[in-house]
Amino acid sequence: MQTGVVHLYVHVPFCDGACRYCAFYSERFDAAPADRYLDALTHEFHEAGNRGLLPKVPRTLYIGGGTPSVLDIHQLDRLCRLFTDRFHITRETEWTVETNPGSLTRDKAVLLQQAGVNRVSLGVQSFSDPVLRQLGRRHTVRQVYDSIADIRAAGIPSLNLDLIAAVPGIDAAAWRRHLDHAIALVPDHLSVYDLTVEPGTPLARAARTGKWQAATVDTELRRIHTAALRLAGAGYHRYEISNYARPGQRCRHNLAFWQGGDYLGFGPAAASRVGLDRWTNRPSVKSYCTPWKSDLPPRRFETLSTETDASERLAFAFRLLDGITLRPFLDRAPGHRARWMKALNTLRKDGLVSRQGPRWKLTDAGIRLADTVASALL
Ligand code: SF4
Incomplete structure (x- = not known):
């Protein structure tokens, strides 16, 4: 019988800049710290294996961030080998990698496909260049289309697009056009999120000083309602509050999380749930990459x-x-x-x-x- 936790997550804590709304932990990408991070990540996998936590055949693998596609192609190759050298990855294994337009190249998409990645999530967020600038994104709408062409040309079969609803400046008609642009790209899955103003972000500071005004709750609700109707009409089933999928295309990794499955997270800020135990690695590349005092990276641990x-x-x-x-x-x-x-x-x-x-x-x-x-x- 198989032992170990069959849903695995790796957090890549690097981005090519900071989006104004983002409250996730990430650092600006630099090659040397990213190499050290990969050394520490290898060590963390090794220790999890020693503790009998790793499965032989994982059901889902998820590389998220941050922006995994910001790693250079050799680092991305090293990251994929952490999985392919250790696990028996079958056609039933769902393997997702989060990417962003602007850092995903054709070569990287091909490398991911050859490693066995069968699902890519692309952070589109908006089909308006002024809105992308307003959000502090570092890519253009043109690059969204280029990335999708690269993903398709590489032969990665399943594509998710992330969109942000209720951004100021996008009225009801513009939002409907956004949704139509997304539908026209025929993704297998869409995640549609509200623009939440998280404390401590540049957006929260701008809102506090009156330099930026968030959409009202009523507008947010109407935008999400429009998304639900329009996506349903295009064949996407809303199976979770923010997630819509074509038949057979639900994200099995996230489903396992919502359905109460155990999962292991690796990397700075990654969380794990195994039985009654919960732990979250400290959100710091520096402490993750400094020799650990024990066999484990610094983390907060509790038993519920x-x-x-x-x-x-x-x-x-x-x-x-x-x-x-x-x-x-x-x-x-x-x-x-x-x-x-x-x-x-x-x-x-x-x-x-x-x-x-x-x-x-x-x-x-x-x-x-x-x-x-x-x-x-x-
Ligand atoms: S790319 Fe994602 S993780 Fe990175 S700063 Fe933007 S929202 Fe945050």
Whole structure:
């Protein structure tokens, strides 16, 4: 029988600059620190193998960031070999790499395809050059089209496009045109996110000093509603609050996360969930690349109670719009039935969740207030 955690994530903590809205951990790309990062990453994989955490045949691999495509082609090759030298990667293994226009080249796309990558996620964000500049992106719309041509020419079969909704300056008609541009590119999957103003970002500072004004909540909701309708009309099923897929094209890595599966994360800032244990590596390339005091990189580690673990998994699972049944969560924490039923019945009275037989799901109002639903279940 296979042992080990079958969903693996690698965080590449480098970008070619900083987007004004971004709250993820990343550093500006430089070749020497990136080489040291790859040395440390190899070490972290080795230690996970020694602890029996790695599988022989992973089900999903996900290289995210940051911007993995900012690595040079030799570094990208080294990163892929971390997987191909260790694991038996089959046609059933979903292997995703996040990329950005401007740093993904035809050569890199070919290298990824030859390594076995079968899914690429491209950070398009907008089909307007002024909006891309407003967001602090370092690429143009032309480069979006070039990257997609490179991905297709390389023969990578599955493509996700990321889009940001409700950017100031994009009115309802312009947003519909954005969606039509995206649909015309025939991606297999689309992720559509609100532009969240995260504390500490340049955008938050600009908003505070009146130099930039965020869209209203009402506008955000209308833009997401438009996306849901237009994408449904084009054959994309909204299976998670921010994610839409053609039949058979849901992201299996993220699904595993939402459905309560265990996963291992590698690299600075990467998080892991194994049984009741949670750990997150310190978000620092410097400390990740400095010789570790123990066999492990600096990290925050905690062990949850059975009830907290099950509640956390349940709260994430509610993001799936087909809904959930309580049974798998009750199997983890049978004593929590009364507490969850009380919370769910209150949410149902408030119109945020609905129930059909054993299946619970978010209502339209619940989708808009998903954080409230999650808090009630935690
Ligand atoms: S490319 Fe992505 S990770 Fe990098 S700064 Fe922009 S949003 Fe953040």
